[in-house]
Amino acid sequence: AQKITQTQPGMFVQEKEAVTLDCTYDTSDPSYGLFWYKQPSSGEMIFLIYQGSYDQQNATEGRYSLNFQKARKSANLVISASQLGDSAMYFCAMRPITNTGNQFYFGTGTSLTVIP
């Protein structure tokens, strides 16, 4: 069974500090992609970062980096130098590559609040 777990329903971080949002996943498929999305209060889903299961390096995109630990099946998002505009819901998602399933599986999300 495919499953994404985000254990932190809410997180607070001081402006300019770094924060780590946890994500663990469960899959038996050897090939998969991991994604993080941001959903501000306006509701749109914004793609942040991607990590492939066979990628050797951890993905980075500006202030976002993905701490990928394949053996532990974790894909934590690290946001450095937090800004007030980072306050939003953050969703981790996984897409296994199979011959039968094409779904994205999303976690329940983490609400991040950046404190000035």
Added chain:
Amino acid sequence: GAGVSQSPSNKVTEKGKDVELRCDPISGHTALYWYRQRLGQGLEFLIYFQGNSAPDKSGLPSDRFSAERTGESVSTLTIQRTQQEDSAVYLCASSLDRGTYNEQFFGPGTRLTVL
């Protein structure tokens, strides 16, 4: 258009009525997904279209839900005999292909309220 568009943006309906939600994907995107997001919850997969292949309907919660897509164009999600538990934001997303890297571009959603 430059992004995924959805209409209507808001829909209020009475219990028992049918509703139809529309999604216009980004031109050239062969994959299209529908999700449901209840208030304060994560995304619930509903259905996936990839080109002319048979859709993956495994996420549809009941036979009251159906979706159509003609080729690689517009998709409609239909909910028949709506129930109050159908109230949610319905999100549509499209992407280029079904490779490992398959970033989804999301539309703004349709907020459905069933009274």
